[in-house]
Amino acid sequence: MRASSYGFLHVAPLTLLFFLLCATFTTAIAQDNIQTQIDALAAGNFSAKAEAVDQLLATGHPRTAIVLQAMLESALQQRKSDNRIVISSKSGSNFQLQDAVTGEDLGSASRRDLKRISVNNSLRKHIRTALAKLSLADPDPAVRRAAVDQIIDNFDADSAALLADAASTESDATIRELMSIGAALGALNSEDSATRLAAIDTIQDSLNPEVRNRLTRLLNQEQDATVKAAAARALAGIEQRVQNYALLETTFFGLSLGSVLLLAAIGLAITFGVMGVINMAHGELIMLGAYTTYLIQAALPQFIDWSLLLAVPAAFLVSGLFGIAIERGVIRFLYGRPLETLLATFGVSLILQQLVRTTISAQNVPVANPSWMSGFWQVNSALSLTYNRLFILLFSILVFLALLLILRRTVLGLQVRAVSQNRTMAKAIGIRSERVDMLTFGLGSGIAGVAGVALSQLTNVGPNLGQAYIVDSFMVVV
Numbered sequence: 001m002r003a004s005s006y007g008f009l010h011v012a013p014l015t016l017l018f019f020l021l022c023a024t025f026t027t028a029i030a031q032d033n034i035q036t037q038i039d040a041l042a043a044g045n046f047s048a049k050a051e052a053v054d055q056l057l058a059t060g061h062p063r064t065a066i067v068l069q070a071m072l073e074s075a076l077q078q079r080k081s082d083n084r085i086v087i088s089s090k091s092g093s094n095f096q097l098q099d100a101v102t103g104e105d106l107g108s109a110s111r112r113d114l115k116r117i118s119v120n121n122s123l124r125k126h127i128r129t130a131l132a133k134l135s136l137a138d139p140d141p142a143v144r145r146a147a148v149d150q151i152i153d154n155f156d157a158d159s160a161a162l163l164a165d166a167a168s169t170e171s172d173a174t175i176r177e178l179m180s181i182g183a184a185l186g187a188l189n190s191e192d193s194a195t196r197l198a199a200i201d202t203i204q205d206s207l208n209p210e211v212r213n214r215l216t217r218l219l220n221q222e223q224d225a226t227v228k229a230a231a232a233r234a235l236a237g238i239e240q241r242v243q244n245y246a247l248l249e250t251t252f253f254g255l256s257l258g259s260v261l262l263l264a265a266i267g268l269a270i271t272f273g274v275m276g277v278i279n280m281a282h283g284e285l286i287m288l289g290a291y292t293t294y295l296i297q298a299a300l301p302q303f304i305d306w307s308l309l310l311a312v313p314a315a316f317l318v319s320g321l322f323g324i325a326i327e328r329g330v331i332r333f334l335y336g337r338p339l340e341t342l343l344a345t346f347g348v349s350l351i352l353q354q355l356v357r358t359t360i361s362a363q364n365v366p367v368a369n370p371s372w373m374s375g376f377w378q379v380n381s382a383l384s385l386t387y388n389r390l391f392i393l394l395f396s397i398l399v400f401l402a403l404l405l406i407l408r409r410t411v412l413g414l415q416v417r418a419v420s421q422n423r424t425m426a427k428a429i430g431i432r433s434e435r436v437d438m439l440t441f442g443l444g445s446g447i448a449g450v451a452g453v454a455l456s457q458l459t460n461v462g463p464n465l466g467q468a469y470i471v472d473s474f475m476v477v478v
Helices: 002-040 047-061 063-074 123-137 141-153 159-167 171-185 191-201 208-220 225-275 282-297 302-331 336-357 387-409 413-423 421-428 433-455 469-478
Strands: 076-079 083-090 094-099 106-111 115-116 375-378 382-386
Touching: 002 047, 047 063, 047 123, 063 076, 063 083, 063 123, 083 106, 123 141, 123 387, 141 159, 141 171, 159 171, 171 191, 171 208, 191 208, 191 225, 208 225, 225 282, 225 382, 225 387, 225 413, 225 469, 282 302, 282 336, 282 433, 282 469, 302 336, 302 375, 302 433, 375 387, 382 387, 387 413, 387 433, 413 421, 413 433, 421 433
Parallel strands: none
Antiparallel strands: 076 083, 076 115, 083 094, 094 106, 375 382
């Protein structure tokens, strides 16, 4: 037993050393192999370069995509001093160099120390195809999906075969269907009418713009009456669906803007319904909410993603307090005199505009979208919904439900409804109507400020912001 253990202790290190040497030797061979293929990219003629691209692609080396992308962007160069292939990036008057094989930083060099590896249009197309092949084999489905979209958008004679081969091994059903559509686009060029008919049948439900373009060209060039009729039916169906989605997108845009006007109009409806006051400064209260959002982002630039969550209560308080001040300082002296109230609140609106111009800026100010409100939801090729409008629509519904809850389930809401229905009777049962007027005006003004927060994500924020929406808000109330 001891002899066996003694022998194992001597053999094990030798075995480990053997495997380490084999791994090192294999790595060295692979490194030499890719170095040879990359060196071949500097060949004198473009045909040899195209062959070198194919051989480099066959190595499966992780640096392949980086090298080919650099070559496509004319960033792959040869250092004259030692003929080393490098990836260059502009750095002032010189170029920062990186070894094409290892990624090692090689310092900088001037333009005269480098020789650019030239490419022509044919080679660029060949490189794009090679990069597409790499992307189609990527383990990330999002990368493969993006590669298929790019191939279809830049469709050529080689694309159909490339997508057909990739579809045979694709595991994701959605991507495989997209690949089949791409392959069918190539089949539209077939001389066999049955093949063209089958291709039309495959792509007739696709909304991809390239499909519409190819069907339009086929309709103009096709000689076979059956194929031409099938192409016309498919194109008409696609165009109808595109129009339907365009109408849906327009409706969505209208609802998102309408939801902001709803918030603004709710405040007007409350103050007019309870107090009979037409507040011409209501638009400026919306503006104050938008400027509150700007000031919070300016004060907390590192918390942009949280800025709107902070701005909503802050804007409600700021606009609400301004509203209470307007009611206590101006409007309460003018009850029952609608013309004077209208003129007075119009004057207040001008004062608020000038206040913003003096204290902040006379120019528009930038309000950033948080990262979670940036971008869009791509439903399909014909319909995309922006996240900011989607969130604003949902937010407006939540604010409306919260206001409904306040008016129906709280003491203030009960008093507001009582005063709006019969002010004299409300006073008779002990409700302080003056206090209700003040809080009602503050509530309506606060909601206007919240509308300003939402509006800051859709349009420019400036001193005249309120003027653009006050008339629309009145129309919503009417």
